[in-house]
Amino acid sequence: MKILLVDDSNTMRRIQRNTLSGLGFTEVDEAEDGADAVAKVQAGNYELVLMDWNMPNMTGLEALKAIRANPKTVAVPVIMVTSESEKSRILEAVQAGATNYIVKPFTPDVLREKLAALGK
Amino acid sequence: MRAELINPFLKATVSTFSTMVNTSPTPGKPYVKVEPGLTHDVSGIIGLSGGAKGAVIISFPSGTALTTVSAFIGAPVTKVDADVTDAVGELANIIAGAAKADLSGLNVNISLPSVVVGTNHKVNTPKDIPSVVIPFACTHGDFVVEVCIALTESK
Numbered sequence: 001m002k003i004l005l006v007d008d009s010n011t012m013r014r015i016q017r018n019t020l021s022g023l024g025f026t027e028v029d030e031a032e033d034g035a036d037a038v039a040k041v042q043a044g045n046y047e048l049v050l051m052d053w054n055m056p057n058m059t060g061l062e063a064l065k066a067i068r069a070n071p072k073t074v075a076v077p078v079i080m081v082t083s084e085s086e087k088s089r090i091l092e093a094v095q096a097g098a099t100n101y102i103v104k105p106f107t108p109d110v111l112r113e114k115l116a117a118l119g120k
Numbered sequence: 121m122r123a124e125l126i127n128p129f130l131k132a133t134v135s136t137f138s139t140m141v142n143t144s145p146t147p148g149k150p151y152v153k154v155e156p157g158l159t160h161d162v163s164g165i166i167g168l169s170g171g172a173k174g175a176v177i178i179s180f181p182s183g184t185a186l187t188t189v190s191a192f193i194g195a196p197v198t199k200v201d202a203d204v205t206d207a208v209g210e211l212a213n214i215i216a217g218a219a220k221a222d223l224s225g226l227n228v229n230i231s232l233p234s235v236v237v238g239t240n241h242k243v244n245t246p247k248d249i250p251s252v253v254i255p256f257a258c259t260h261g262d263f264v265v266e267v268c269i270a271l272t273e274s275k
Binding site for chain 2: 008009010011012014015018054056082083084085086087088103104105106107
């Protein structure tokens with residue numbers, strides 16, 4: 001499965017990449033902000049996007065909306081992975097088309113469960 | 121200062137370290153910061169705005185920063201470099217984000233993280249906003265979380 005990790009923190013990309021590798025997912029690309037993510041999703045055939053929320057240039061929520069607005073990428077599963085844990089924010093992301101939601105801090109088990117929920 | 125403004129940051133620090141840094145930090149007794157404050161080597165800073173203003177700052181001695189970040193990223197680090205500053209900024213971000221959820225009635229906004237590196241530096245906070253220092257001890261060493269927070273006038 002081809003996965004795009006989106007986070008402005010190199011640390012979080014590294015942690016998630018290691019977690020995914022431990023789960024057997026090794027085809028992983030990275031994007032550093034929302035604009036980078038939108039461009040890569042449009043250009044590549046990603047089966048899953050793990051998207052941070054608070055990033056410079058373009059936020060994860062804005063990127064999610066852009067991905068959902070494009071017929072080519074509208075169906076790409078996007079899991080928000082963020083420290084934004086208020087219910088109102090989660091609802092905002094779901095209404096914008098988020099497939100699922102992971103709140104930081106999280107354990108590898110949480111990521112495993114979210115992937116399993118997608119049938120991955 | 122109201123404890124309900126400080127406790128979310130204490131809880132969020134324990135939760136973040138327990139979940140992502142493989143250690144359960146023990147908080148000491150919080151105290152109101154009196155100048156001159158403590159000195160540090162690496163500090164991650166998140167600004168607060170919206171319903172409350174101020175900042176939350178997590179500060180480490182360099183040795184504790186290295187062992188903490190090594191556990192956080194799952195690989196040893198031996199010097200305070202860009203990886204360490206990024207990781208400390210992300211820790212500050214996760215703690216502030218988790219605390220924000222407990223302060224949800226206040227509609228607090230958090231900034232992107234900034235990180236200060238420098239032996240024995242101090243982080244000055246606005247004099248008109250009280251600061252509470254929460255000391256922590258964990259298997260990686262001692263560190264502090266400083267919470268400088270006040271409700272905005274509309275609250």
